[in-house]
Amino acid sequence: MDLLPSSAPLAEKLRNTLIQYHSIGDSEWRVAKKTKDATVWRKPSKEFSGYLYKAQGVVEDVTNRIVDHIRPGPYRLDWDSLMTTMDIMETFEENCCVMRYTTAGQLWNLIAPREFVDFSYTTSYEDGLLTCGISLDYGEVRPNFVRGFNHPCGWFCVPIKDYPSHSLLTGYIQTELRGMLPQSAVDTAMSSTLANFYSDLKKALKP
DSSP, rough: OOOOHHHHHHHHHHHHHHHHHTTGGGGEEEEEOOSSSSSSEEEOOSSSEEEEEEEEEEEOHHHHHHHHSSSSSSTTTHHHHHHEEEEEEEOOTEEEEEEEEEEOOOOTTOOOOOOEEEEEEEEEEEEEEEEEEEEEOOOOOTOOOOEEEEESSSEEEEEETTTEEEEEEEEOOEEOOOOOHHHHHHHHHHHHHHHHHHHHHHHHHOO
């Protein structure tokens, strides 16, 4: 297992990678799923043999409150049906931490529960915020879990100009679930999980 990397260069590299994803032209994406809450696109990932997913939808709330519900902290476990446990392992300066979390089984448990250890960083972006993460090979893998790996992932949340009480939430996710899984099952699960993320988040934010 690796030692923890220095947080500042990793945070900077992660932010730059996410901004690069955010500038990918529309023509490179293919729609994977569309619901009333969000649209999910995908394109082949340059990091591994799966897909980079992009999800986008309008969320009726202010940017700070939305991001507080997404980033590591007390809110996330309350509403995210996929996440079953979350522990902050290390905390750094400037909104950086390392967290370990577990996810529930999916697709009638064809995809067994997974464990992840992620470096997480939250920073300002334009008039809003970016919260992003990447997995680390750190800490012992717990029994009964397959250790998954998140390549650079993140959520951009910016207020909509004429409707400041509404925000545009755009996510980029590329998760390598690992273990013996048919890729088609992973792709089905990812698209549905991202669409459900928006509907669950909206319910959690309702006053």
